[in-house]
Amino acid sequence: MKILYVFAHPEERSLNGSLREVAFAELRAQGHEILVSDLYAMGWKSQVDRQDFPQWPADKRLLVPAASKAGFASAALTADVEAEIAKLRAADGIILHFPLWWFSMPAILKGWVDRVFAYGYGYGVGEHSDARWGDRYGEGMFQDKRAMLVVTAGGWAPHYSARGINGPIDDLLFPIQHGVLFYPGAQVLPPYVLYQADRIDEARFASEAERLRARMRGFLTEAPIPYRRQNGGDYSIPGCELQPWLGGPDASGFALHSADASPVAARLSAVAG
Amino acid sequence: MKILYVFAHPEERSLNGSLREVAFAELRAQGHEILVSDLYAMGWKSQVDRQDFPQWPADKRLLVPAASKAGFASAALTADVEAEIAKLRAADGIILHFPLWWFSMPAILKGWVDRVFAYGYGYGVGEHSDARWGDRYGEGMFQDKRAMLVVTAGGWAPHYSARGINGPIDDLLFPIQHGVLFYPGAQVLPPYVLYQADRIDEARFASEAERLRARMRGFLTEAPIPYRRQNGGDYSIPGCELQPWLGGPDASGFALHSADASPVAARLSAVAG
Secondary structure, eight states: OEEEEEEOOSOTTSHHHHHHHHHHHHHHHTTOEEEEEEHHHHTOOOSOOGGGOTTSOTTSOOOHHHHHHHHHHTTOSOHHHHHHHHHHHHOSEEEEEEEOBTTBOOHHHHHHHHHHSOBTTTBSOSOBSSSOBSSOSSOSTTTTOEEEEEEEOSSOGGGGSTTBTTOOHHHHHHHHIIIIIITTTOEEOOOEEEOOTTSOOHHHHHHHHHHHHHHHHTTTTSOOOOBOOGGGTTBOTTTOBBOTTSSOTTOOGGGGGBSOOHHHHHHHHHHHO | OEEEEEEOOSOTTSHHHHHHHHHHHHHHHTTOEEEEEEHHHHTOOOSOOGGGOTTSOTTSOOOHHHHHHHHHHTTOSOHHHHHHHHHHHHOSEEEEEEEOBTTBOOHHHHHHHHHHSOBTTTBSOSOBSSSOBSSOSSOSTTTTOEEEEEEEOSSOGGGGSTTBTTOOHHHHHHHHIIIIIITTTOEEOOOEEEOOTTSOOHHHHHHHHHHHHHHHHTTTTSOOOOBOOGGGTTBOTTTOBBOTTSSOTTOOGGGGGBSOOHHHHHHHHHHHO
16 A cells, blocks of 8 residues: 655654654555655745746736646646645555644645645535535545544643643544545544653653554554545535534534544543543 | 734735725724734745754754744744744734635644744743643733634535534634634634635625624724633643533533633534524
8 A cells, every 4th residue: 555644844853753764664564655745855835826826827816726726627736736646646545744733733734735735636526516515525536545643742631632721632633634634535544643742751752652553553444533424415415514313412513523423422421520 | 002914815916805905994994003914925934944943053953842942032033033023022913814725724824823933922931830831821922912813715604604514613713713822812802704705796795894894893892702711720730621510511622611601502502403
């Protein structure tokens, strides 16, 4: 299996750099081929701007979705973006590895998503009708790919728990896991998250590395997060609201969009406890 | 009142550019002074890297929080970052205006946060003890400032509703409103959100512009989102988990961190309906 490994940390000699080597070794031991996008090493351009669309007339008002659509359709996006799209097309799996900065991806990785997930590839795919609203959320260009996040956070685990002040980690990652990866159709595995990343000694590194190896070994076989498919009957079309008979009266927010009730049940038991 | 207006769209002749002019005119009519950070026009550098820390030894392993702390303490961050910090210090209000791309900020704006919110300014402020866990979430360098998001989204409003497939807009914006703005202490007003931004005619623009003017008129007086203060008794220290007697058994996720139960009640009534 080919896995695209996107790495977004500015220092190779970091905890993240070390974790990446652990992941690479285990993925290769499993027989996988790794395609690497080391965004800092590549000097990745982060911001979407007019230069991304060489064919768009210089004096014409820039309409980003229209420019992206036209550029993708004629394979005339910039060479760096076209190269990433080629890697994504070749890959059966995608791993995004980054430190959690301000509760989201570093800018350079957000810029990889903003620029590479073009109209016609990452979004704007499929027909819109009374029966379906495009190929998205479970369908689309990533629908045969598995995807997973590898994340380090400086904060403490309880601060990210069901009742932790930062908000539950699953909810903080929802805009990425559901909004960036499931949207174009990927099957998203639960994330690997390492907390208190700035205070790690050798013993904890060893156990965290082993936990990461286990996740890499399971990349092909682990059950993905059971997000609901948009066009599978769970949502109204075109309003794309969850059908009224789905999701218990105790479910709300992001948890509604998983067919597995257990995250909500886990939260409720945490509340009760 | 001085308001720092941070704008993150690559095209001046866009809907976002037009909305910005509407906001500017109304803020000035109210007697406010506007400080502008037009990130694309400034050629803002998005990615955090070694060049951000001129005093950090070239051969030393880059530790981002430590480098940020040392650079901020000696006012030796790069000139572009120091200039933004000076603007923030001078401002009584902050408005972040951006198109919602992949359910979050464009990379260039994320990079403004990543680079400007330095250790000692945006985070890492205050004492850590048995009674308090730093000056954050309601306390910190922004605690006398008001803040607000102005956001455009290509998608339909129902897709962002309480049961919409994208997830509720309040939850999608929580990592920014709570995690980026309330964290250093700002009082965060409800966001202005405009949907179906790619399909707007003159009549709708006129009504949306009027809605934006009303929000700008209320910038000084509107009630902020009642997020719970970390060090006000609602959370355990240092675990920073919500006290067991707070948040009803029906509350979960991000909604727990607002002292106002109405968002949850609204969701439950939506579920029941």
